[in-house]
Amino acid sequence: MTRLGIEDEAFIRGKVPMTKQEIRVLTMVKARISPTDVVWDVGAGTGSMSVEAARLAGQGHVYAVERNPEGVSLIKQNKEKFGVDNLTVVEGEAPEALNGLPDCDAAIIGGSGSHLSAILDEISARMRTGGRIVINCITIQTLAAALDYLRAHEIDFSYEAIQVQINRLQAVGAYDMAKAINPIYIVTGEKK
Numbered sequence: 001m002t003r004l005g006i007e008d009e010a011f012i013r014g015k016v017p018m019t020k021q022e023i024r025v026l027t028m029v030k031a032r033i034s035p036t037d038v039v040w041d042v043g044a045g046t047g048s049m050s051v052e053a054a055r056l057a058g059q060g061h062v063y064a065v066e067r068n069p070e071g072v073s074l075i076k077q078n079k080e081k082f083g084v085d086n087l088t089v090v091e092g093e094a095p096e097a098l099n100g101l102p103d104c105d106a107a108i109i110g111g112s113g114s115h116l117s118a119i120l121d122e123i124s125a126r127m128r129t130g131g132r133i134v135i136n137c138i139t140i141q142t143l144a145a146a147l148d149y150l151r152a153h154e155i156d157f158s159y160e161a162i163q164v165q166i167n168r169l170q171a172v173g174a175y176d177m178a179k180a181i182n183p184i185y186i187v188t189g190e191k192k
Contacts, residue, residue, distance in 0.1 A: 018046040043111020047075030054084035067093040095122040137185040146187040157189040
């Protein structure tokens with residue numbers, strides 16, 4: 001049985017942002033990835049989310065889409081480190097980089113490069129019924145754009161949104177003090 005929640009320190013990292021363990025776990029729960037699913041990870045960064053998804057979709061396949069060359073290199077390194085052969089790195093900018101990929105059962109959006117609406121249009125057109133989109137929003141503008149899109153497409157998607165704030169305790173001398181990780185909004189849409 002595959003376990004969720006690889007430790008952050010286990011990933012090879014550079015200067016590319018990485019989704020933290022707790023957020024990855026919640027994202028995977030919201031994505032409801034099955035063993036045979038095809039998953040698109042758009043704005044894959046270091047590939048931490050792609051690796052977690054590939055472990056869940058053991059007989060399926062994950063496509064990690066990333067435009068940053070450093071990120072592409074890190075995804076390849078993490079793919080090798082964790083031995084997930086069902087992960088393909090796609091270098092390029094979405095939505096154009098999504099052309100040629102097989103239709104998906106789940107899509108995770110960690111970065112959209114200000115193309116969120118066009119990316120969601122492509123996902124919507126190529127996602128199977130019952131599929132789930134999970135959008136991790138760091139900024140209020142991305143949250144607003146995600147909610148606006150899903151509201152405008154209520155005929156196609158049901159949706160929900162949660163805000164998550166994680167604090168980790170850090171030893172400071174004889175005391176333990178909360179150290180905040182940036183809050184994030186997780187927006188989930190399910191295709192009707």
